[in-house]
Amino acid sequence: MKEQVRQWICEYIENYGQRPDIVTKWGEPLVGFADASHPYILNLKTIIDTTHELPTDVLEDASVVIVYYVPFTRELAETNETGTQYASAEWARAYEETNAMFKNLNAFLIKQLEMRGWHAGISPKSATFDQKRLKSDWSYRHFAYAAGLGSFGLNNMLLTKSGCCGRFNTLVTNLEVEPDQPMTDEYCLYKKNGSCAVCVKHCPTGALTTEGYDRHKCYELLMKNARIHTEYGSSYVDESGKKANSVGSDVCGKCVTQSPCAFWELK
Ligand code: B12
């Protein structure tokens, strides 16, 4: 059944990418299954916040969280150049098109699972984040880590074996499968041996340093970009769940797109 779920995801994304109204290209997705009762997950309220949801808040008999990572392409990453504060229009569009695709893909997966007698659901908290704390009560990266999809980089991204220039999503289900385990290796070169830190050099605002990350400084630039890139909509909603949280695409990604860990290809 794990292979079946992976196939559904891969095929759906491939077909979706053929739609005439879709410009963004995606690479081969990675899929992991996080154990809903793994101690790491049960501890998320302590690690992140007491308000963070658990899989059982979404589905009473949750067994696993299906986590998938959808990589972008090198061509897209190259459009989002360093040395400027502004995100490329292509990067903004890819952000919006991918977030829209996720909604459709999750609906498709829920339908497939339910047709076979399983239950599945998504956390409504995943589509929003607290505008003051700049934190979500459903962190994809933590579920991705628990599903063994990667390790945290200095740039704050969850680095996977295919890189970090892509986006995550999740689905909670009561499907009976053998869950994957968090990985013990470290992918980030800085965390491994103190080298690299390219992501820090590329950050135009100083939000990202080797000492830490200032999410508010980062968000200021994202909102600046949102005011420029209004043409593709705004996929994140505020906490009411009804209103877009910005006027456009709140993006930057300079700590991702030209980094060696974007696709694990050193330049
Ligand atoms: C709120 C939010 C933001 C905020 C705050 C950013 C932040 N770093 O949290 C703002 C709006 C500023 C933002 C910016 C960006 N975001 Co954002 N954002 C989110 C959102 C909605 C929630 C994240 C959250 O709650 N973070 C707060 C807590 C939970 O995490 P944290 O503060 O980062 O700290 C934890 C980790 O660093 C971790 N950690 C660090 N080291 C280690 C080591 C170990 C061993 C462990 C276990 C944990 C660990 O533990 C910390 C404490 O919990 C998620 C989507 C989602 N629902 O998950 C996307 C998400 C994190 N964003 C994403 C992206 C790509 C971006 C941007 C590049 C914007 C863009 N698209 O152009 C920038 C990158 C900024 C950066 N360098 O972090 C992607 C990341 C993809 C990836 N490969 O990991 C996500 C997952 C969206 C998605 N669908 O894929 N984002």
Ligand code: SF4
């Ligand atoms: S650019 Fe280098 S230091 Fe930064 S997250 Fe990637 S591997 Fe780690």
Ligand code: SF4
């Ligand atoms: S998204 Fe931009 S501002 Fe935020 S940490 Fe990355 S490079 Fe810096």
